[in-house]
């Protein structure tokens with residue numbers, strides 16, 4: 007069955023040489039005490055760090071040189087990314103832009119958008135947020151109500167987005183909204199993606215505090231916000247198709263099983279070289295699962311490189327990966343005498359509190375577990 | 391996956407579809423040797439894939455396909471025996487072969503007698519022992535040195551046993567003379583044999599899980615209850631998605647072992663892969679049966695030929711309890727900064 011193909015990722019000496027460079031860089035950059043927000047999922051939002059990564063040529067790695075990219079392979083990009091994640095590097099500022107907004111603009115954007123914005127993404131200077139979810143539209147994205155109406159030479163937008171990660175610190179949003187009346191025969195018609203400058207008048211950002219006390223997601227209001235026609239990404243009305251191509255990129259990455267790696271590492275460190283029989287088994291199980299997930303995820307990167315569409319394999323990686331990561335706090339609780347405390351000096355107590363509180367979001371953001379399983383079931387031919 | 395392996399896959403898949411059916415399973419479970427199937431495999435060069443020019447990873451791929459069809463023949467064991475003999479410089483014999491010992495802690499003794507050798511001891515759970523024409527035995531001399539001895543089956547007493555799928559798992563009792571040419575020093579230890587065994591069972595688990603998934607998806611599309619195909623129910627869809635993910639993980643694990651295998655195998659990769667595949671076997675078989683209802687509980691319906699194998703293969707050559715602690719020990723033995731490089735095989739030289 008094609009969806010069970012996880013072919014060997016190609017051996018790449020360049021990528022392995024690059025890996026050692028990245029490690030050297032990270033050892034120098036990630037000094038203890040580096041300021042980080044407790045975003046749990048990734049290592050924090052740090053523009054200074056993002057610009058340094060950009061200066062090394064490690065953002066926009068797969069983009070064309072013409073737009074500030076480096077024309078390297080998906081696998082090389084993968085190596086940089088997994089090393090950053092494993093080291094707990096603060097990649098949140100540039101991560102969304104590098105991973106999906108840049109590729110989206112390169113694929114569907116107009117020349118102005120590509121020339122003005124993409125090179126800044128590759129330099130680590132320009133950050134993106136994603137405006138898809140709304141108060142009444144989560145999994146059922148086709149029900150979004152934010153509406154863009156054509157005016158002369160542009161668009162007037164009204165509506166509300168919610169759960170927008172890092173809206174307050176991003177330069178642009180990729181806005182997904184309705185741009186034509188609903189067509190009862192085609193639920194996926196009539197949507198448009200816009201490139202929205204976050205400074206546009208009529209756009210208001212209200213922070214939302216999450217359960218861990220952080221305010222890195224937001225409500226974003228649009229009140230008669232005017233956008234020029236040049237803000238349309240791709241073709242008006244074509245957004246649904248454009249979106250689908252983003253999803254494989256979003257779902258299959260190593261962030262889906264390395265979000266809690268810091269907790270794992272800290273646990274291993276605290277248990278020491280001779281942690282006892284039970285701990286050896288549990289730690290070994292967790293590591294083995296990660297190793298197999300990494301293999302799956304690297305295969306997906308290689309398939310993307312070959313121009314295939316491994317959306318289903320990506321969904322498997324995300325479902326298995328997030329499920330594994332959500333089991334991490336339980337393993338820690340069973341193996342170490344530690345109580346989670348977000349404010350603790352003790353690294354294990356702090357990391358445990360961090361992952362415990364953020365774990366529920368792993369299987370919600372980027373497509374809920376149930377939606378992913380339905381996607382896989384569709385791939386199996388069980389549903390339309 | 392290159393063109394050669396695709397072609398091989400097609401040939402093998404066709405051959406297994408043509409030769410493995412209910413009657414073959416019934417006969418094999420009754421203890422009969424599926425001679426026609428074996429002959430067809432031999433005629434196509436598939437019983438000695440390394441001799442036929444396939445690489446070890448390609449040969450592992452072949453085992454995966456054979457397992458998809460639950461082919462009741464010792465292709466894996468023959469491959470392993472041939473590989474051992476080739477690595478020790480013993481001429482590879484033809485016909486079905488197997489290996490011993492396969493249970494940890496069992497040893498067979500070898501000593502020089504006259505101008506030949508004498509092999510003695512007992513090995514249990516030997517896969518396909520009764521049907522193998524020869525057996526590659528790992529045996530120790532008094533000084534503890536390991537040798538490979540090529541033992542003709544007829545030189546051993548055999549007590550029949552079986553695994554859950556009634557594949558032969560026999561006890562060999564040996565007390566026999568062997569000619570000089572049948573014995574050679576073995577350049578690797580018991581651990582390499584075990585790793586090879588674990589690797590081949592990993593590939594087989596991946597094949598059997600793929601089969602269980604195919605059967606489940608087909609069945610869910612055909613079986614109608616409450617006026618619609620049960621595959622339309624979200625509960626069934628989500629369970630089968632989970633089965634697919636487990637099968638996917640096993641397929642990735644099979645890819646890992648194929649690359650990790652050599653005379654100096656990457657034990658960490660194989661340990662992780664076999665543990666993970668064994669876990670997938672348990673989880674996957676349970677879902678497949680649940681989706682099938684009672685029909686899957688019959689012997690007639692082909693699901694059991696996959697799942698009963700999964701229930702044995704998950705334990706043979708070590709299960710989670712044996713392999714995971716090996717991974718755990720590697721991880722625990724590193725400084726925190728060294729864990730990731732160790733897990734990914736990317737420690738700087």
Ligand SMILES: Cc1cc2nc3c(=O)[nH]c(=O)nc-3n(C[C@H](O)[C@H](O)[C@H](O)COP(=O)(O)OP(=O)(O)OC[C@H]3O[C@@H](n4cnc5c(N)ncnc54)[C@H](O)[C@@H]3O)c2cc1C
Pocket residue numbers: 135136137138139143144145146168169170171172223367370371372373374375376377
């Ligand atoms: C930390 C975090 C950051 C986020 N960042 C962003 C962001 O930057 N931009 C953005 O646009 N969004 C963001 N989101 C929102 C995220 O995409 C949505 O939460 C997600 O799509 C689910 O929508 P919902 O929360 O409205 O849940 P709902 O869709 O209402 O789902 C609630 C429950 O019902 C289940 N359910 C829904 N439909 C079905 C069905 N058909 N079958 C079975 N079960 C179903 C779901 O699986 C879930 O368990 C973020 C969310 C989180 C938690």
